[in-house]
Amino acid sequence: MKPIEIFKALSNESRLDILRWLKEPEQHFTPHEGIDMREIGVCVSQVTEKLNMTQSTASQYLSILQRAGLIKTERIGKFTYYKRDEEVIRQIGEYLKQEI
Amino acid sequence: MKPIEIFKALSNESRLDILRWLKEPEQHFTPHEGIDMREIGVCVSQVTEKLNMTQSTASQYLSILQRAGLIKTERIGKFTYYKRDEEVIRQIGEYLKQEI
DNA sequence: TTGACATATCGATAATTCACGATATAATGA
DNA sequence: TCATTATATCGTGAATTATCGATATGTCAA
Numbered sequence: 576m577k578p579i580e581i582f583k584a585l586s587n588e589s590r591l592d593i594l595r596w597l598k599e600p601e602q603h604f605t606p607h608e609g610i611d612m613r614e615i616g617v618c619v620s621q622v623t624e625k626l627n628m629t630q631s632t633a634s635q636y637l638s639i640l641q642r643a644g645l646i647k648t649e650r651i652g653k654f655t656y657y658k659r660d661e662e663v664i665r666q667i668g669e670y671l672k673q674e675i
Numbered sequence: 676m677k678p679i680e681i682f683k684a685l686s687n688e689s690r691l692d693i694l695r696w697l698k699e700p701e702q703h704f705t706p707h708e709g710i711d712m713r714e715i716g717v718c719v720s721q722v723t724e725k726l727n728m729t730q731s732t733a734s735q736y737l738s739i740l741q742r743a744g745l746i747k748t749e750r751i752g753k754f755t756y757y758k759r760d761e762e763v764i765r766q767i768g769e770y771l772k773q774e775i
Numbered sequence: 776t777t778g779a780c781a782t783a784t785c786g787a788t789a790a791t792t793c794a795c796g797a798t799a800t801a802a803t804g805a
Numbered sequence: 806t807c808a809t810t811a812t813a814t815c816g817t818g819a820a821t822t823a824t825c826g827a828t829a830t831g832t833c834a835a
Contacts, residue, residue, distance in 0.1 A: 578685075578691070579686060579687070579688055579691070582685040582686040583682075583686045585775070586679060586682040586683045586792095587679070587792090587793085588679055591678070591775065594775055595774065595775065598775075618811080619811070619812060619813090620810095620812090628794070628795090629794070629795060629796075630812075630813095631794080631795065631796075631797090631812095631813085631814085631815095632793080632794050632795070633812095634812060634813055635793095635794085635813085635814090638813080638814095650801095650802095650812095652802065652803070652811090653801070653802045653803060653811050653812080654802095654811065654812085655812060655813090664771075664775065665772075667771065668768060668771045668772045671764075671767065671768045671771060672768045674695070675685070675691065675695065675698075675764065683822090686822095687822090687823080689823095719781070719782060719783090720780095720781070728824075728825090729824075729825060729826075730781085730783095731782095731783085731784085731824075731825065731826075731827090732823080732824055733782095734781095734782060735783085735784090735823090735824085736823095738783080738784095750782095750831095750832095752781090752832065752833070753780065753781050753782080753831070753832045753833060754781065754782085754832095755781075755782060
């Protein structure tokens with residue numbers, strides 16, 4: 576866990592939005608290709624549309640969240656799906672409580 | 676509580692150091708003017724020395740932490756003392772756990 | 776009041792981040 | 806193979822951050 580990188584990733588409202596949307600994906604995204612959003616995740620286009628920013632920005636934000644370890648990715652066909660890594664998110668909360 | 680501002684304040688190793696030092700001030704600072712560090716806090720010069728950066732930088736970092744609400748300040752004579760705001764720190768941990 | 780010290784603030788420059796458009800790469804289906 | 810679609814990456818200019826030295830302000834002691 577790299578706390579500084581995680582806190583940087585969390586220092587942006589759009590990225591916080593993404594994390595919150597991914598917490599309850601079926602509340603925030605329309606179904607896609609019959610994918611189980613909770614199990615597999617949501618793809619870049621879904622996030623792009625909801626973010627109301629360019630595909631480029633959405634992809635980069637997802638990448639930042641992923642490099643920080645907060646989300647994980649799975650490629651299925653031409654789509655890349657992202658979902659939260661609940662364990663890492665729990666850990667950073669714990670870290671904040673214990674170490675800061 | 677302004678989470679984005681707080682996460683930005685936490686996105687810097689030196690500022691995390693300051694917060695951690697302030698958690699157990701008597702472990703990290705030499706006594707100063709007979710002040711109870713745990714009750715009142717530590718002054719800018721103490722932080723400056725331990726940070727090994729300029730007084731300017733130390734003062735600004737303390738100010739960033741304070742504007743984020745993570746520490747609070749008290750002026751006594753010519754010294755300004757800073758100590759943690761444990762309640763806000765607890766809140767951001769709770770926020771991370773609940774809202775993110 | 777003046778001098779000395781503690782702290783805050785004001786530029787400044789380099790580095791990083793934001794958000795974009797353009798383009799490259801990967802996968803599919805015709 | 807080729808065209809199309811999904812995603813990633815590159816290069817950009819504007820904005821923000823990191824850190825500094827210089828200076829202003831505030832407080833005490835002589």
